[in-house]
Amino acid sequence: MHTDSNKPALKRTLGSFHLWGIAVGLVISGEYFGWSYGWAQAGTLGFLVTALIVAAMYTAFIFSFTELTTSIPHAGGPFAYAYRAFGPVGGYIAGFATLIEFVFAPPAIAMAIGAYLNVQFPTLDPKWVAVGAYLVFMSLNLIGISIAATFELIVTLLAIFELLVFMGVVSPGFSVANFVANGWAGSNEFSSTAISGIFAAIPFAIWFFLAIEGAAMAAEEAKEPKKTIPKAFIGGILTLVVLAIGVMVFAGGAGDWSKLSNINDPLPQAMKMIVGDSSGWLHMLVWLGLFGLIASFHGIIMGYSRQIFALARAGYLPKGLATIHPRFQTPHWAILAGGVVGILAIFSDQLIVIGGMPLTANIVTMSVFGAIVMYIISMAALFKLRKSEPKLDRPFVAPLFPFAPALALGLAVLCLVAMVYYNQLLAMIFGGLMLAGYGYFRLTHDESAAASDVELAKA
Template sequence: MSSEHTAELKKVLKPIHLWAIAVGLVISGEYFGWNYGWGVSGTIGFLIATLAVTIMYVTFIFSFTELTTSIPQAGGPFSYSHRAFGWWGGLIAGYATLVEFLITPPAIAFALGSYSHFLYPSLPVLHVAFACYVIFIGINLLGIKESATFSLVVTLLAVVELLVYIGIVAPHFSYETFVTDPMPFGWQGVFAALPFAIWFYLAIEGVAMVAEEVENPKKTISLGYIYGILTLVVLALSVMIFTGGITHWKTLSTIDYPLPAALGIVLGRDNTWTHFFASLGLFGLIASFHGTIIGYSRQIFALARSGYLPSFLGTVNARFQTPHWALFAGGLIGCLALSLGTTDQVIILAALGAVVMYMISMVALFALRKKEPNLERPFSVPFYPIFPAVALLLSTICLAAIVYYNQVLSAWFFAGLIVIVVIFVASGKHKTLN
């Protein structure tokens, strides 16, 4: 029997797996990356940005769940936008989602390398990052159930670790420290901080990309999403606020390991707890790195299966029922990005892809409500049309802020989209994929 074919993906995931994937995809955002937001806004400015982004994500996830349960396909946002708008909707959503899920893993790999270097200074950051790609692509090749079980274990460890961290630093929280130099750049800083606030929740929508591998998608996807977003809201706000009361925000605003550094301030860098936490902190980063590899591979697979990418990327391994060529291709792109960008640039670019995808997904939700009123909707967004409208409005504000403060990166992002559209139309593919 051939090792490559176009068989369906295996349906084995349960609600606990979905919660683990949802939280695991994102939880590294609580460990690093968000602290760069302090550098452009201060503590109070970043708190305001985070509260606005939290409202955006809560309304978005409740809205997005309606799409995921109605159209449980591996393409996720690409599938919904293609169904609502045809080839151009699918192309925009697919491109934006690919940028998000291909660019996010390199940022996490950088942090994995930085955490490892913090523990063992002899380990080069980039060498550890490249090794992570090799190891976790290998784990993902073994099958989705094995991958999801691994996600469950490391996600539970990461959540417990964050709770322990909060318990250790909370008694040392100082309100006076937290409000020192609270908004040095005024409201302008709040807008500049939005992409770093997005990092707290970025990629939770990746659950949509394993929808074809869920045992009972119409009932269980909503549970995974809702419990996942609630878990992340509590963790994000707690970690950010308590860490901000430990030391002046400038001390932690430019490093990839803010939590071990905060513990080092509270307990001493050579304290056993500090090293123990930094060691366990790798679990949170591993959970997200592993989850985003699942996400990018399913997105590449779905785009290839639908004719948007070369067909060989849409093949499934007969033995493990995983999209092996999609896993390899995304890994190569990620390793290239590792060599070219810095953590803050990677975060901004990933956030840019995310908000474009959020916007077109919300517009697709409105369009499908009109276009297909009889579509089976196992989960209906509450307070329609308020929730999707709020999510769309806040996503638009985030997009405007990211573009305004990051014009060169934004130009690269949209230039890439224009080039792909031109190639697509010139090749005549748009005529065959409507």
């Protein structure tokens, strides 16, 4: 990203509460769907173990990541941190991994939007609803109409309220016996199969928290980022941990949890077990739940377009993707490119079946591969910058250093190893995408792009 003093600067208007809303809003859809696929792998008790381990990883990660975000409050986010620590190759790994995370998360959310609307309108095809969601929100981004931070905050608060309503409505029918029944990978006995399931369920526990780090892309728009960002990140991760555990436990205790383990709308279906098909509570959950999905969907589309734009401008992707629309002043080709990939992903099950898993589960896993690689290189960048730039201004210092970032790094590596083991074909596809992107970068990276990279590193 250029540091030209004549370049218009982003206006700093976001306070801690708005940033908290962005951090939680990017993730909140993960509380509504996606995670229940972990039950199919590990059962309720096994997945609870997985979720607690991943929650510990994310808590340690966010406390450590906040040091990077406040020290280098740059809209490039992980791309900028890794570049500063490791140069062009490090920047590529972090930037492209983040791109995969943000490009593959929206199709999964779009499929959930389709599933939620299908509850109200059974004749609707969820896939075509997902495509419609892409067209609507890409169009809004293309013409420059984005959800303002205040609206993002409002829909996030509505989504949190709805999750609390869900827990309250199903609580009278909650049963511990329902939750623990066959809770170890379909068995009442803890065994080697249960251990295997705990590791296989990792991507779906990560989905609970995926994309919270995307709030770093708003760092240049934050008022007093060195103060507001730590409050937003820490408040955000604590909010999400409480909601994730609460939603999972109450849904699992509502009835036969196995009926919820391979679907995109576990919360409405869990509520049906308690209040029936025609309850007003159920309809409210569906409609307000859409706000949470839309908040994440729209926010992540904005995120992938900025990531594509930034990587193209720095010479990591075709330069045409860094083009700004002359009228709307938006990165239109970046928005469209990410949307094309997402829509193709929605229909990819008609081309190839991967591991016998549902389509959404595979899309979630691909997104998580990108996220976990980015987490690893971000924590490595933290350690590297502590040594290479000991005098760097660090308004927020990672607590319990080096233990907290080491815990985050170690658990992230463990998650990556387990994901590769249990998702070998998807791992190869992910690796192929990373290698193809790197090959393009090596062939096209020129002196002008290198000069731009130097400016980025010093920003």
